[in-house]
Amino acid sequence: MRKTIKKAVVTVVLASTVIGLTGCGSSGVFSSSLNGGKSSSKVTYDGNLIDADVLSKTSKIETIIDNYYYNDVDDDAVKEGIYKGIMESLDDPYAEYYTKEEYAKLQEDDSGEYAGIGVTVSKDEDTGYVRAVNILEGAPAEKVDIQPNDVIVKIDDYDILTDDDLDYLVSLIRGEAGTDVTLKLYRESDKSYHDVTITREIVEYSTVSSFMIDDKIGYVRITQFIDNTDELFEKAVEKLKKEGMQALMIDVRSDPGGMLTSVVSICDYLLPEGTIVSIKDKNGKVEEEYKSTDEQSLDMPMVVLTNEYSASASEILTSALKEFKVATVVGTNTYGKGIVQSVIPLGDGTAIKLTTQKYFTHDGNDIHKKGVAPDIEVELPDDYTYKDFQGKNDSQYQKGIEVLKGKLGK
Template structure:
């Protein structure tokens, strides 16, 4: 779950050799599904390095004041030594920018936080565009397939370039413009697909034990993260694929339209929804939960608690079912947990993913950004779901094969059938 509230700018300035100067921090967190940029002239890692002189001897401050335990003097000396060796003896040309970025990426990786990432300026721009729900690309969502290590297409947005080209959910992207994706990080895959070098991209797709190349045009993609329709018996159906900046507006529009059609009950489908923005989620919940009720709360490392409450006077008051599966995570789990705690909805499906932590992104003044975990979140009743997930009220299991078939044949969707059955009673 990403936390978007305020904005943090870290001012990067030259060190003054005459006395110590601390770099300034301004603002506070802002969000947004990492890397680092800008080392200064002395390869500073992320912590602030100050210099002072005593008896003609230079000393380097450590970062004990920040509580990290890092010894910046030792780090800088070793980096300088490595740079000297590489500069004098490394066979190939050194890409200084790439080395610099990977120093920052290494810092993020060293935190052993699976959600910590350093974003270069271009990567952060891409991320911001995606979070806004509009970007230049081909209209797919991808995830790493743990069995093959290739990126897997998990969502193909209807009427977008990839959809028109014939890309399908479950496809493995084995190469991009003839370059293998086997060892590529997901962010690098996204960057390669969305490269501005050309207006088309060739994806090598592995499907049904066969490999085929697909040429896909790039265009401005505006994501519809909410789809909806009125079903028989006045059962409203809303599917949410992700929590972008504009998802709450789309959700409100869907609910309002279904209400105008005389909706008597509602199914909210959060299956395969990996989450997104906390503020978007709470805005959506405010449409479902009475005003001033707690929706979720967070606690940071110091035990500081922050509560998020419903601020809407216009809420839905019909029987509801929430559909979930093992890929329902983060913001989706906040929505599920809240509705379950207040008995506003019956949860149907399988146990959710179990991501009960909050990340923030700190934008830096050079255009780069740093994402890391800052808090745990709890459902209104105080339930910690991290690495546990939320168990459904009614468990309905579906195999991968059944789920794949259900994407094109609604009759094969056992979980949806159960939701309709519950609401018909």
């Protein structure tokens, strides 16, 4: 399989970080740490951020704490708080400082295996709500009453705040295999709350599933883009081709994104030669331009299913297939996240994450806060539930089949 770019460079994800509980991963990192892990004697940002006045004021605060604060002081916790405060001061909802423990957990998310409950979660930037997005088939969460779009309001005894970092909430839900976690959920369709207790297990997470819809139409679903998603996708498509597939439906509904390298590799496999996506820095300079080669493409009718939770990497795939004019997009407008976060290790086991770039589609479109519009808009019926997924009441899925049958002349 072709690899057009080095893996683990940058990550494009929905919400603060949609690591979720199923290992999407925001662990795309720069290949080397800044300054080789050594700090310079003076840190600057937009001029002189850490100057003599800041150092003097920090010293005064430290002296007051030493002299008057009633409780004991954890020096390491204070230092970590300073680093976190710098990142929180940025006008960037995705900016974050990771302690050694948090960064280790973040790196674990790309492995495709973890101890948890098997739910992908996302955070709405506007409301701060944390929602279940996908329930992994066969995972512990499938055994209890939790559904996509449920709002998680409490984790054990911790009441979730709208400004809580998603990574922190994920760490509360994860834990050792065999232990329990209790979630309080709000279901908007019922306007009711209920609790579920789930026993954590080691979860092996596959981001790709596939089957033949009929004797000619194949179906592949991508739930997130992690390190091996491109390989799983290609294997699935090749298997479907051997089973007689002549048209393909790709479902990225509620796919919050993931690794840029993974989605680019999938696009390269599907598309003829051309630009997939361009990455620009804060000054508008093109830093990277990812292209598909002419080595291979999938020459058959395709449909992409989308919804309002299809974000970032899934939007790159959707926009590329749409703008190359090789697929029809069916569903609703996508989320609209056209910016890229980089996780940058600091050389001591810690790291920071912040927005570093913006991406532009094949046609040069900026989709941030706009999303990708479907070619055929289809809303789900009012009485739709997650149990209707891929069924007769799944109007988007059924429309996709109709479109592909029309292209095949069936």
